[in-house]
Amino acid sequence: MMESWTKASSQNVDNPVAEKPSAVPFAVTILGSGSASPALDRHQTAQLVTYCGDHFLIDCGEGTQYRLIEQRARPSRLKYIFISHLHGDHYFGLMPLLSSLNMGGRTEELYLFGPHGLDEIITTTFRMSNGQFFFPLHFQAIDADKPALLLDLPALTVESIPLDHGIGCTGFLFREKQHKPKLLRDRLPDNVPVGVLKALKEGQNVLDETGHVLYAAADYTTPGPKPRSYAYCSDTRYNERIIEQIQGVDLLYHEATFRDDNGQRASEVHHCTARQAAQLARKAGVGQLLIGHFSSRYKTFDEFRSEAQDEFPLTELATEGQSFKV
Amino acid sequence: MMESWTKASSQNVDNPVAEKPSAVPFAVTILGSGSASPALDRHQTAQLVTYCGDHFLIDCGEGTQYRLIEQRARPSRLKYIFISHLHGDHYFGLMPLLSSLNMGGRTEELYLFGPHGLDEIITTTFRMSNGQFFFPLHFQAIDADKPALLLDLPALTVESIPLDHGIGCTGFLFREKQHKPKLLRDRLPDNVPVGVLKALKEGQNVLDETGHVLYAAADYTTPGPKPRSYAYCSDTRYNERIIEQIQGVDLLYHEATFRDDNGQRASEVHHCTARQAAQLARKAGVGQLLIGHFSSRYKTFDEFRSEAQDEFPLTELATEGQSFKV
Numbered sequence: 001m002m003e004s005w006t007k008a009s010s011q012n013v014d015n016p017v018a019e020k021p022s023a024v025p026f027a028v029t030i031l032g033s034g035s036a037s038p039a040l041d042r043h044q045t046a047q048l049v050t051y052c053g054d055h056f057l058i059d060c061g062e063g064t065q066y067r068l069i070e071q072r073a074r075p076s077r078l079k080y081i082f083i084s085h086l087h088g089d090h091y092f093g094l095m096p097l098l099s100s101l102n103m104g105g106r107t108e109e110l111y112l113f114g115p116h117g118l119d120e121i122i123t124t125t126f127r128m129s130n131g132q133f134f135f136p137l138h139f140q141a142i143d144a145d146k147p148a149l150l151l152d153l154p155a156l157t158v159e160s161i162p163l164d165h166g167i168g169c170t171g172f173l174f175r176e177k178q179h180k181p182k183l184l185r186d187r188l189p190d191n192v193p194v195g196v197l198k199a200l201k202e203g204q205n206v207l208d209e210t211g212h213v214l215y216a217a218a219d220y221t222t223p224g225p226k227p228r229s230y231a232y233c234s235d236t237r238y239n240e241r242i243i244e245q246i247q248g249v250d251l252l253y254h255e256a257t258f259r260d261d262n263g264q265r266a267s268e269v270h271h272c273t274a275r276q277a278a279q280l281a282r283k284a285g286v287g288q289l290l291i292g293h294f295s296s297r298y299k300t301f302d303e304f305r306s307e308a309q310d311e312f313p314l315t316e317l318a319t320e321g322q323s324f325k326v
Numbered sequence: 327m328m329e330s331w332t333k334a335s336s337q338n339v340d341n342p343v344a345e346k347p348s349a350v351p352f353a354v355t356i357l358g359s360g361s362a363s364p365a366l367d368r369h370q371t372a373q374l375v376t377y378c379g380d381h382f383l384i385d386c387g388e389g390t391q392y393r394l395i396e397q398r399a400r401p402s403r404l405k406y407i408f409i410s411h412l413h414g415d416h417y418f419g420l421m422p423l424l425s426s427l428n429m430g431g432r433t434e435e436l437y438l439f440g441p442h443g444l445d446e447i448i449t450t451t452f453r454m455s456n457g458q459f460f461f462p463l464h465f466q467a468i469d470a471d472k473p474a475l476l477l478d479l480p481a482l483t484v485e486s487i488p489l490d491h492g493i494g495c496t497g498f499l500f501r502e503k504q505h506k507p508k509l510l511r512d513r514l515p516d517n518v519p520v521g522v523l524k525a526l527k528e529g530q531n532v533l534d535e536t537g538h539v540l541y542a543a544a545d546y547t548t549p550g551p552k553p554r555s556y557a558y559c560s561d562t563r564y565n566e567r568i569i570e571q572i573q574g575v576d577l578l579y580h581e582a583t584f585r586d587d588n589g590q591r592a593s594e595v596h597h598c599t600a601r602q603a604a605q606l607a608r609k610a611g612v613g614q615l616l617i618g619h620f621s622s623r624y625k626t627f628d629e630f631r632s633e634a635q636d637e638f639p640l641t642e643l644a645t646e647g648q649s650f651k652v
Contacts, residue, residue, distance in 0.1 A: 037426065037429065038392060038422075038426050062389060063388060065364050069364065070366065086454050086455040088421060088422055088425040088455070092421055092422045093388070096364075096414055099414040100363065100364050103362060115454075117454035118454070124446060125447050128441075128444070167456055
């Protein structure tokens, strides 16, 4: 079963040694898993991805800044924000969040990725209040027609995933880079030169002057852990075109606005059922599936899980306040 | 003391006969009384004014639609929305609210009053989502340099109150019109013609053909109840220029962002202290004072009340979820 932990213990995300000393922490915290109609029992879409101390926000429904505070994830720690599309339930919390960061005295750069036009909404809103940003806000518009590399960090990349929602809409694929091999020090003789160690750590063989192998990387290293990956698939109609891109990810979040009883409606309004999300998870061979964006017409959610688990057993509900390890 | 009632009984506002059979209900419900910095223990500014079944919203901080739902005041019942100024904590909940009304199938007209530029923010935001309004949204821009009549309903008017906040900012004055006289039926003989009754109800004397008074309005009627009034003074520096306009109102809401300990800062950032709000209330001879918009630096609020009551005893805190009769 998927590992998850609740609010009280999710603080471990910030502590690299608390849960799994050998791995860089990589987790997703659900801030909102409701859909567009306002409801008192769940919030609009937002997720916090934490990777090795960096905080990434995905989508930002109304009130997201309060959800972050409730999770004791200081909004000021955000460095990257990704907005999937310009339906309000996915971004109406962004202006309030930016405004609070600005008032709070932020000076650090913030990187914002979102659909064309989001920049105009932000600048129009700030202009009308005679406001100005006191921190550099870098905006990168996303083309929703083909996958693109959005962010290339030393240990992680983020790509866009084109979705089918009747409006420019993308998901986001967080992919850890290949870890470097681990040196098997006990197999190495003493006093090996530092240069040799460095080369082996890069997975390179070390040769003598005549070209013969002195130290074969395969003999003195073991491969690093398998890179992990998280795919966030925001609002979309059932769309098999994403399968190739998300093939084999460790954790897939996929929207599941409806249940089987509204299959026809799901397609009409460019959304999915829980079963469809699970079919995609199975066809893409992912490790685990998280479903959310539940329509407010439903008052209980276990049926979402059971319908999805018919197709893909390793399915969990994107329960607000819970964190999921990637 | 000021009459107030809590969430459970505030439903009486919708029932003209529950509290005071002879009077048209006129009340203010506090939806948010915090200031700009986000805090988990109070919300950003919004108030619901109810008058004789009509619902008026004043300001609309982030999350206001949820505050309305919590108060069981259906957002769809709103007919008039007033935005005091374009600082986000007073209107960032507006787009989400309009969006929800639109999705909810509203077709009735909605009247929106606010600063110049608010219309451009709304149209830009809707344009970027390929959205369209399915109901008529009438926008009237408010000039913040002089008082103006914004709304003239059969029994009530709403005027703007220019404030001093470093950005175009107005308050709103809700003023009941003069009630018609009440007929004293037991003083009238039987079988008085309907035309006579109608004239008396309008306060007119009824004459015979020669011009002599047959029925003097003063003999057969008693004056209607005194018209009530509510003044909402949003963010502002201490400003005695408003005194003339709000003179003698029954209920004044005035911001009180700071206490005495931050008097200098209050002025610098175009805000007031609780004491200053109360001084204005005293000088304007109002009936009762409500204070709110408390800075998040304060964790307790009784001191706001006591500092204000030094100047004006009939002061209450604008406690969220409470309704106050005008």
